[in-house]
Amino acid sequence: MAEVVIYTTSYCPYCTGAKSLLRAKNVPFEEIDVTHDPAKRVEMERLSQRWTVPQIFIDGTPIGGYDEARQLDAIGELDRMLGR
Numbered sequence: 473m474a475e476v477v478i479y480t481t482s483y484c485p486y487c488t489g490a491k492s493l494l495r496a497k498n499v500p501f502e503e504i505d506v507t508h509d510p511a512k513r514v515e516m517e518r519l520s521q522r523w524t525v526p527q528i529f530i531d532g533t534p535i536g537g538y539d540e541a542r543q544l545d546a547i548g549e550l551d552r553m554l555g556r
Contacts, residue, residue, distance in 0.1 A: 474554045476501040479516040479527040483507070487526040490538040493545065499554060530554065 476494065478501050480487035494501050506513040506525065520527040520534040528535050530553045535541060544550040 473500070474531045476554070477504060477529045478502070479504045479506055479512070479520075479525055481505065481507040481525050484525050486538040490526045490528060490541055493538070493541055497545075497550075497554070 476499055478487070478490060478494070480491070480503055482505060491501070491503070504512055504516070506516055516525075516527050517523055519529070520536075522534070522536070524537060526537050528537065528541055533553075535544060535553070541550060544553065
């Protein structure tokens with residue numbers, strides 16, 4: 473199984489959606505909440521080259537946010553990336 477990390481904030485509905493998608497697929501993930509952690513937010517921005525949350529990483533590769541994860545799931549690519 474691939475390692476999944478998701479950067480979130482506590483008030484983001486897209487973050488909630490992304491976590492729900494991963495949970496529905498029974499994908500374990502590490503959540504990094506950047507709501508009150510500027511250093512982790514800078515880390516997220518550096519790693520993803522994006523400034524919005526959520527940011528999802530699969531085995532260290534940024535895939536984008538909730539919309540991108542749903543698109544990948546719709547074409548079966550998300551399962552492939554997860555090693556399924």
